[in-house]
Amino acid sequence: MNLETDLKAVGPRIRMMMPLLTPLEARVVETVFALRTFDDETSLKEIAAEAGVSEAMVVKITKKLGFAGYREFRSAVTQYNRLPTAEMHQELSIEDTSQEIIQKVFRTSIHALEETLSIMNVEAFDRAADLIHGARNRDFYGVGGSAQIARDTSHKFLRIGVRSQVYDDSHMMLMSASLLGEGDVAIGFSHSGNTVAVIEAIQLARKNGARTIAITNYNASPLAQQSDVVLCSTAQGSPLMGENAAARIAQLNILDAVFVAVAQRDYRAAEKNLSKTMAAVTSKRKDKFL
Structure with a gap:
């Protein structure tokens, strides 16, 4: 399995673990993925403050998701977010034109196929x-x-x-x-x-x-x-x-x-x-x- 395939699997593998998380733990993960500015420079302290939990809690969650700790989690998610396929998934909005609706719906399906293939x-x-x-x-x-x-x-x-x-x-x-x-x-x-x-x-x-x-x-x-x-x-x-x-x-x-x-x-x-x-x-x- 090549590096790109491994990276494509980061998002899916985290999502598949979500049922095992408590509501609070799931909220922390959702906070990370909702942050457009999340990158290699985002500190543990920033995430803890944004999610309203302790730094120890964030580290515990990353380990529960299968990572060695926050740094490994941050690196994997950052690289995953940079993949071209990660940009395919875009939320639909009531302001979308017909062309935008078609693009978003098709790209969401292509995204699901790409990531399912990776896992x-x-x-x-x-x-x-x-x-x-x-x-x-x-x-x-x-x-x-x-x-x-x-x-x-x-x-x-x-x-x-x-x-x-x-x-x-x-x-x-x-x-x-x-x-x-x-x-x-x-x-x-x-x-x-x-x-x-x-x-x-x-x-x-x-x-x-x-x-x-x-x-x-x-x-x-x-x-x-x-x-x-x-x-x-x-x-x-x-x-x-x-x-x-x-x-x-x-x-x-x-x-x-x-x-x-x-x-x-x-x-x-x-x-x-x-x-x-x-x-x-x-x-x-x-x-x-x-």
Whole structure:
């Protein structure tokens, strides 16, 4: 991994640790990222005063985030903020023109893709592909927007003959999980990783011997902690769009890559099934008459 890739991962790795911080600790981190003047000259005393906490508290937080101390934290964040991609994320405003809205929305998604790529764990990716490919049953759990991502993923897999079921109701999730066992896989989709219905279903599936995979924005979330494999997206929050919008794009790309990896594990069968499923829906296309 090169230096630039390491630097791109600084912001995402700090954001993924946020669920482990107390509200006060999180406020200190948010204070740092909100400071436009934060650089190599920003003293520990300045940050402590700005956040209204002690210098010892700031040092403790930087260590909790995985840094040796304030100086290492300051250096990493300063270099991260100088990256071209870090400038892509810009808040939307009610004064924005249509051109500015388009630019900001697209750049936010590009930013999420760049940073998600920088933190991708190839070992976890391969393990997820192996589990999905070899599973007897594949049950997907998600609610709201996450359920839509689960459905998109299920649709992709069906095209190559890899069958799965999507559940977006808490009772149905638990019923599904109660029937899973060894040789099966349950995949929980939750941006926050805090969706109770999904966590409970994944817990039950795991208790019954199924392997579990989490698709989430936070690798320290409750859902991630209950999963054998975690595939993480990363996206910065936006008051208007929320984190979910950009994270959705990143998660769909992760799952597109998983889909290709699963197909690759038995390419001949995938190619054969893809021809069958494409032929089955040809009669529904208008262009055949053109």
